[in-house]
Structure formats: C-alpha cells, structure tokens
Amino acid sequence: MKFTCLSKGGGFHFPPCHMLNVSGFRVLFDCPLDLSALTIFAPIPTDSRTIGDEESSDFAIRESVDTEAGVRKRQKIEKPIDANCLIYAQPWYKTVNNLHLWNVSFIDVVLISSPMGMLGLPYLTRNKDFSAKIYVTEAAARLGQLMMEDLVSMHMEYRQFYGPEESSVPQWMKSEEFELLPSALRKMVLGKDGTELGGWMPLYSAAHLKDCMTKVKKLRYAEETCYNGTLVIKAISSGLEIGACNWMINSPKRNIAYVSGSIFDSGHAMDFDYHALQGSDMIIYSDFSTLLTTEDNEQSTSSDDNNNWEELTKSLSNNDESSEEREKLAFICSCAIDSVKSGGSVLIPIDQIGVLLQLLEQISIFLKSSGLEIPIYIISSVAEELLAYTNIIPEWLCKQRQEKLFSGESLFAHVELIKEKKIHVFPAVHSPKLLINWQEPCVVFCPHWSLRLGPAVHLLRRWCRDPNSLLVLEDETDADIALLPFKPMSMKLGNALVKLQKVKPLLKTLQPKSVLFPEDLGNRVSFTNINSFSVSHYSENETLRIPSLKESSELEIATDLASQLHWSNLKQRNLNITRLKGELLIDQGKHRLLSGNEQDGSSQNKPILHWGSPDPENLLAALSKMGINGHVEQSMTDAESDEACIVHVQDPNKALIEVTATGTIISAADEDLASRIFEAIVNVLEGI
C-alpha cells in the first residue's frame, strides 16, 4: 500500500487531497479548488472603470516599475499593498498542483468526501484519458453540483466584462508580471515553494460540469459498493456538511478508514458516525482542521479497552461543541440586530450551507423577538433550489432535524419563512423582482465568501462606507487581502464560526492496527503512551509505503467443495494436506473457491507431486507386494549422486527402474507393468 498526500488543503472550503494505492488500484480522495486564492484578482471593475482605463492603469504600473529599475523592486514590495496590486484580469482557478503530476488515466477510483471536495472534478472528467469511477454521496453530489453551477454563473459576469478568454497564457501568468506582485500575492500565485503556477486553470464550462455529473456514481450513507470485485467502498457520515463523509475501504488484505474533517455534533448534517469506523485495520487521519489539545488524550488512556466506548460516548454527550457553535451564532445575530436597529444593513457572504441554514433560522427568531420587520434576502442563482432541496433530505440530516420529519414539521424553518414572506429569494442582484421588493435596511445572504464573485461584490461596494452596516465574513477569508478593493471601509466586521473541536479519544477507541497521521499534527499529539497501534507520519507530496499486514488473503471454500476433499496425513510433521481444485470467484472483496464444472474424480486421487526418496529396500518390498521381482544394482557410473541405483525387474517381465535423489525413471515395455511399478514407487514416496 502506498499513500501520497497531494495537498493538505486549507480549511472548510479547501479539503485535503490524497492519492492511495491499494490492492493495485489508485484511489484519489477529493478534487478541490483553492478558492481563497481568488482574492489575488480584482473584483469586477465598476462601471466608471472601463477596460481602456484598466489597461492604461495596468500599463502605468508596469511603466513605473520599469523606470524604478530592478534594485528598487524590493522596496516596492515592502510598501503596503493596495487595490492596485491586484490582478485586473478574468480570474483563473487554483487546483491542486501536485495532482497534475499524476497521469489521470492511471486513477481507478475517485472518492469525494464533501460538496467542497468536488469543485475541481470537472477538470478531471473533461480529460479524455480519465476513466476512473467516481463515488460521491447523493447529497454531496447535488450540493456540489449547485455550488459549481453557481460558480460558473458568477464567473459569467467576468466573462461578460473582459470578453472571451484568450487562448494563450494570460498576461499575469508571465514571469515578468508575477515577479512584480507583492510578496503576499506572489505566494498565493506560486505557493510556498514557488512551484504552483501550473495549478492555475481557467474555469470549466457549464457543459463540462454537466458532463462531469453524468460520470458520478451516487451513494447513500453506508451503502456498500464494490469496485472491480475487490474493493468494497462505503461512505460514512462525517458531520462536516450535508452529504459529507468519511470512507471505509475494505480490500482483501486490509480494511482502511479514511477520516477527513468530522464533526461529532452538527446542527444540520448527520453526525459523525464513528461507530461504523470500527473494525478498520488502518485509519488515514486527514482532519487538518482539528485543533488538537493533548490533555484530553492523556485522560482517556488510563481506561481499559472495554470502557472505551462508554467513555467516548460520555465525552461526546457532555461536549460543548454545539453549544459553542450556538453561542457564536447568537453573537452574530445580536450584532446583526444592532446594525439594522441603527439603520444599517447586514451582508452575510457565507457559503457554508450549514451556517447559512442555521443563521437564517436564528436571525429570523432574533428579528421577530426584537419586533423588527426587516426583510431577509437570499441572492444566488441556485438559492431557490438549494433551499427546496434541504427540505427533502431528512435521511442526510442530524437527529434533531429528523425528529422534525417525524412530528410533521418542515426540516428547516426557511420553508415557513419563505411562505410568510419574511425571506425573499432572488437569483441575482439585477432580478426585476428584487428591484421591486428591495428595502433597506435588510439582511442579505449571498455568495461568495472570497468577496470576488457574485452579488457580495456589488453589495459590499454599496455598503462599505456605511458605518452602521455589518459585514459577516467566514473565518477562512483573509480579510486583509479580501477587503483591499473595498477600502477605505467604514463597515463593521464580524466573523462567523470558528469551529472548535476537542480532540476525542477516537483513535484509541477504534483500535486500528495502524494510523497514518499528518506530520504537522503529529507534533501536537503525542502517541507515546502505550499504543495498541503503530503511527506513521505523512507530509505533503511524499509517498509513504506501508508494508502489508497480512501475508495471506482470506479465502472461502464452498461447503460442497470442502466436503469432497481427500485428506492425507503427513506423519512426521503432523500435517494434513489435500489437493484443492475449483473456480476462484472474486466478488465483494472476497475470494471464494467454488466447485468447478469439470468432473474428473479419477485424476484427483492420483498424486502429481512427489517428494522424498525411495529406499531401494523399501522399493523392492513394495514391488514384491505387487508381484514384481527384481534386484538392485548400485550404479557406480554416476559419481555425482551417490544414492543413484538401478533396479532390474525380471518378473513378470523385463523392466528397469532408475532411482536418483531427485527423480525416478521407470522403463517397461508394457503399460500394465509400468503403471504397477509406478504405484509401488508412489507408495514409498510421499506425494500429493
């Protein structure tokens, strides 16, 4: 087994990406996009700035640099970056660079763990050499598709502005151009070690996306699917997002659990199902978001194995993950109320579906309890469908939401709020309906968290100078660079949700034989105390080889076949052996030997393989038992093997037996005699 971490990713929107080689199959985990890198581009210029302007200003910058000469270049970098440093061009998108080093035609399976993990998938599927089987949960596939459709539609705005893309490499990708970028931006373009320029790609088209979705095989949670008869693959809920999952891969030699970002107690998605990860030989731990604290670990190790489940359950039941999340939500809501009370509007460019859905509910409650009649707008090309979809998927939601189904209530409050016209859903900022209904102050939910795409750009421009308005950012947004184009800002800032996760004694409880652990996290968690499992550390772009655990695979023999076996006993070693013949069937990761079609019982009993060496005396005795008589002549001519001897048979007919250490040759003129001699020899040998 080989494991290569292609990217550690970065946070919720950019999950990690790995390549696993198991049982001869290459499995790719996730194919994300690093959308945080979008911030190097300037948002779509406002009407006042024409393309001509943009070009000349771009030219101006370049010229000024030229005159300032190379020596002073560094000094320029030290200057604080401003909006003019951003790239004024149609954005490209940053894929996982290391993935491009692999030949796509060699990938056998792609496993997508979350909607975010599939945003880069159309780049793979549009490649004509790509032929891997892609597995995604049904809900993740639907949400991922909506996110990608939204991405494509938001990007259209740029395309309309800058015109169709030039076929050649864009200006900003040329080395003389990006050399001039401030170091912070340059790092985003090239990556830490300066190698990531090749990861940038122009956005895929709607057609590529559509085609991509047809190639996806959709699964339910805990649905078993079998790849090539060998790998049994199962998606297990991870709690991170609706449809997000960890993976169980059962191969004939080992059972692997792939654990990425997981949340024990989610407010919307089905919780992390850690019970289902039991029985895995190896856990690939890939949750980089976890804030690990070692104290928790120490406490749990004292307990003995039997109590582990109980302890884990206990530690989960009194966990404050969700309460902390609720507090955060409540805080944002109260900030929002303050803003609207003072006449400002609230802009919430958040794309985490769970946060969006919960904030919608919470803010409505807060507004109601404050007696405020403030409209809530949701502006996105896919919002209507997204909201409708979230209300028809009880199977993918957390316990509390499922209870709503059983008591006949809507799964999320937005269903009623839309009916009551408290929430208004529009596809775009320029929708006629929006223009008629628009009312300020208001609360707006819209994409995109990078502040470079979608309605958020326009609304932020509108409100950035208003000190009463509030902008709620995702904590992953790098506010310094993201807000550059909107400076000077008078708007208030709020941060949504730092997901705090306590480390759980999870690994110890699951009792795998081995664990693959990220090196960076490894330093923060000590596994020194009595481990029942071995730990290997992996780091980005390094291939880890893991030796096989089992020497042999499990094989199941059909009862009818097993009952027909003819056992022979080898006395000196206390062994029973038998020849086994059948048809091997590999299905569902299991090797099964079934009785074959051919029926030749006669040959089955006859040994084919012999070992040992016949002692001349014994041989003569065995021969005489069969009525064959002869005498031994010790061969003198054969010097190399001193045990060689020849038996001359006279009676009943002339025959010759030549015995050496490694073989016997029978020579007789008639068939009957030859086969009788053969029988006699086999009797003094051991064989099967």
Add this chain to the structure above:
Amino acid sequence: MAIECLVLGAGQEIGKSCVVVTINGKRIMFDCGMHMGYQDRRRYPDFSLISKSRDFDNSLDCIVITHFHLDHVGALPYFTEVCGYRGPIYMTYPTKALAPLMLEDYRKVMIDQRGEEEQFTSAHIAECMKKVIAVDLKQTVQVDKELQIRAYYAGHVLGAAMFYAKVGDAAMVYTGDYNMTPDRHLGAAQIDRLQLDLLITESTYAGTIRDSKYAREREFLKAVHNCVAGGGKVLIPTFALGRAQELSILLDDYWERMNLKVPIYFSAGLTIQANMYYKMLISWTSQKVKETYATHNAFDFKNVRNFDRSLIDAPGPCVLFATPGMISGGFSLEVFKRWAPFEMNLVTLPGYCVAGTIGHKLMSGKPAKIDLDKDTQIDVRCQIHQLSFSPHTDAKGIMDLVKFLSPKHVILVHGEKPKMATLKERIQSELGIQCYHPANKESVSIPSSHFVKAGASNAFIRSCLNPNFKFSKSSLEEKSDSGSQGIKSVPWMQISDERVSEGILVLEKSKKAKIVHQDELLHMLKKQKHEVQFAYCCPVHIEKVEKTETTDLIPTTDELSVPDKSSLIKPLLEKLSSELSEAKIHDFGEHLQLESFHVSICLKDNCPYRITDSLQNKSKAAFFCCSWSAADEKLAWRIISIMENCNLTAN
C-alpha cells in the same frame, strides 16, 4: 446450518403479516401486522409461539417493518408496549414518519366508531415509535456484530422496502409488499443481484397477469368525471396514506387539464397533514415526481381542500377522500350511509377488501341492501367503481424477481392458498427452485450456505489469476457470399481462457487452514521434489525406399546413419499427426513433444530403456527414445502402440 422460518401471519392468507426467521442463531421478526377482518385475538399474530415464557427481548434480535400498512405494522405498538418487547426495530424513514398516522387513525376508528376496548393508546404509539431506528435505502445496518440488514426500494407505498438480512454466510430477502412496475407516484422495486439462501415473497396476485395501468386510470377518471358532471358526489374510501396521494396526483392533474372546478376534499384533516410528510419525502417517489421538488412539489395539490362534516349533505357535486379504505367503519362509513342511497353518486373501491368489511360486501356482487347491524340497513343505489390498479406485483413480476435473485429456496406468504399453490408449482417446475407456502403457525426449515475459511497465499492467488490460454484449431465450413468459390473451409483458432484454481490446502495442528501453491508446499516441508517419469526406447520399422550405395556398404548396422536422423523425425510427425488428429504436436526439429510426452531418435548402442529385443528384423528398425510423466500415461502408451505398429518411410 439452517434457516428456520416460522410463519405467524399472512401464511396462506392476506393480513397480519409476521414471519420470524432464525438465521445462524439470529432471530428476526419481519413485519408485525394485524388482521383487519378479525375483531378478536385472531387479529394479532400468536406471539406466544416465539417464546413460551414471553421473554421476547432475549428471543428476538430485531424487528424489521417493511411498510406502514396496518397489516404489516398494526400489531407493533401492542407487541412493544403491551407484550413488552424492547429490542431494536428497523423501518425506513417514510415508514417511521407515516406509520404512527396509520396507527393513530386505526386506533381512533376502533375506539370512536366501534366502541371497542382499547388495545393500545396514543401514548403507546408514541412510545413505540421512539424505539424505531430509521434506515435509508441500501444503507448497510449492522444490527450487531453478526447480523446485517439492508433495505431495498419496493415501490408498494411510500417508503416500502424489501429487506435483506445476512448472518455469516447465510443470507435472505423478505420482500414485504412490492410492485415491479412504476406507478403515478412511485418507482418500481429495485434490488441488487444477491446471493440468497431464501427469498420470502408476497403473492397477493399469484394468479394474475395485469396489463398496462394507464387504461384503467383513464377508466377511473372517466367514471369520476361522469359522476361529477351529472351533479353526483364521489366517495373515495382510502387509507390516509398511499392510495390517497396517488389518486390525488391523478385527479389534481386531470382537474388542471380539464379545467374542472368541482371541489376535491380530504376528510378530517388527516390526509392534508399527510401531504406535508409526502412533500418532505418526495425523494422516495418516482423519478418523475421527484424532479418536481424545486419548482412545484407534486404533493402541493392545487385543487384539494379540507372537508367539513357539514358538507356531507351540501348540494352540488364533489369528490371526497375518506378513511378508512375498506369502509370498515369511521368517516367513510358515515358518508357511505348518506350517499349510497342516491343513484347519481359514485363509490370507488380499492382493489382488495378484507372479508367482513362493507367494501368486501360491495365487491362480491352489487347488493341492493346492506345490513350494517341488526337495526341498520343501507339501501345501495349508487354506482360502484372498482379500482383495478393495485400497488402489488402480479404473477409475472413475482416470477421475474425470483428468477432475477435465483435464491436457493422460496417461501410464499401474503396470498390466497389455491393461487399460491399454483405459483409454487410454477417456481419449482420453471425455475427449479424449491418453494414452500406454509400456513400460519407452521415452520419451514431450509439449509443455509456456509463457507469454510482459509488463508490463501499470494502465490496461490496469483496462480489462479494467471491466464490459461488454450488454443485449438477448428475449421469452419463457410459458404462464401459471392457463391463463385462455393464452399470454403476456413481454419480458425479457438481460444479459451479457463483459469484453473488449483492449490494445496494445508491443515496444521492449532493453526488456521492455509492454501498454498504446490511449489510452496515443498518449501514449507523443506523437501525436495522427486520426479517420477517413464521412459521407453521404442523400436520402429523403417522401410527404405531409395537405397543408396553407401547403405549397402554397411549392411549390418543397427542404427541409421547420421544424415537420416532428422529425416526420420518428419515422417514420424506426419504419422502421429494423422493418427492423433486432435492433438497438437510440437516439432522441435530434434524431438517432438505432445503434453509431457517427449520423443527423439536414440543413437545409443545400448540404451538402458531399450527393454524389448523382440523385434525381428533389426536392420529395418530405428529406435526412438520416449519419456513422459504419470499424468500422460494413457496418451503415451497410445503413441507407443502407434509407433510400434507402423512403418516409417525414410527418404
């Protein structure tokens, strides 16, 4: 190992489905239904057969409910709350959501209308449902370490599922009720090709083959339309869930198309509430309905509204859905009493009514009067329309499913005895599968499959996967299209790749059985291979056609001169090829080979393997040294006999 199947209900009848299966020591109850036709204790399965001591927690590992119909779930609250079963109960999400509505509705009918003693209360239903674990389709649920269950789409009602259960190597499927053809709001049953020891299938329509549903749907719409056009009232007695929604979709759609304004009512608020569930569970409907969720959820009926009791005698036409389905009491009976005496009105009846209900009486010939009880008699003058579409599979569907799954055994339940017997015969004769149709309280025991586990070495697995190509020449007589060349013999090569899995199973004391490749065995034993071979130096007659002068000069020689050596191989090859036409003889110039049989010219004066000196005319003989291994004994002696009895012509 055996699978033990105890039928507690729906054995040779329809009603109170309940089968308890013991599979490798695990005991599962499939469905826990009640019988609508009985009012006494016969309405529930005889649970005492499960455990004499009524210790159900220890005698059952889990209960699986296939769908929300009362004949499948009706006895569940009684079993959990009154009998005290506390183990796990599994059903799909829609069943868990909808079953309490059915149970509550039934309970009300029992108490309010019939004034019966309460078997279970509302609280019982709520408590019972709390114990239910909801499952998704295809989700593999590990009930405990050994027992695994999985639901498959059955298409009978919303959330109906067939259940797969597996313990060790033994596996089975219990279908519940299912439908093999998609209908207006549900898809067709869907299941994987599984390896099964046992299939327990419903057989409601064991003797019926049905054609397309659309004609009958049109018939229904026409009957309803005619009635309301004539100012009549249409009573559609249905259960709250399932049929009501299916017919509503049908009517709502028809009303839109025909621009009808006649009101469609749902009785007692219950069904409107049910629509709410249907909206959230739309992903369990058919593909077509499912796709409507974003724009207009198909269960948002435009023309349907709530019914008020005061509307019963209101003038003007209307359509009313009322519960319960078979007019066994409740609101549908109340409305029936008022509407039945008028000719312009219409009552539709479901495809199946349990004996003892009014629905059943109406179905069995149209009576003019129905005796409700001693004092009440109803004049029946209204029209009766029987809905002939039913969400059950027909006989063809059952046969298709059985054929598709090809289980080792089939048990038929949920059907009528004579039809089941016919179907059983068909399954046994047409598909060659052992089939049973036990009556209630009977038990069937069938053997289950079991595999012996062993470790397999890598070399063994690899050797099994090695291609094993066999080439055989054939000639195919082919008529050429042009006809000018007539029949042409085209030689063609047949290639087969039958992989042989052959190894050696080693059983060492106190160790796990292991399968190794035979080469590995010797290594394990630290022994050397000892090859036993046969050898024979075979004399062959030679006729020399062209006698050259040189041979005359050496007349007494036994052996042929060197230049003749290879020249004798060719004629031998020809000879053997003609005699053994089917075999492929390899010509290596110096020697020939067929399987392990190996022949070359022997030039030794005194070959040790030259056993016979029986040959008379040595001058006309050549010797061929042959060797072979035991496996080709028969073949070798056949070749030798050919060689000994032939005359080779040396050039």
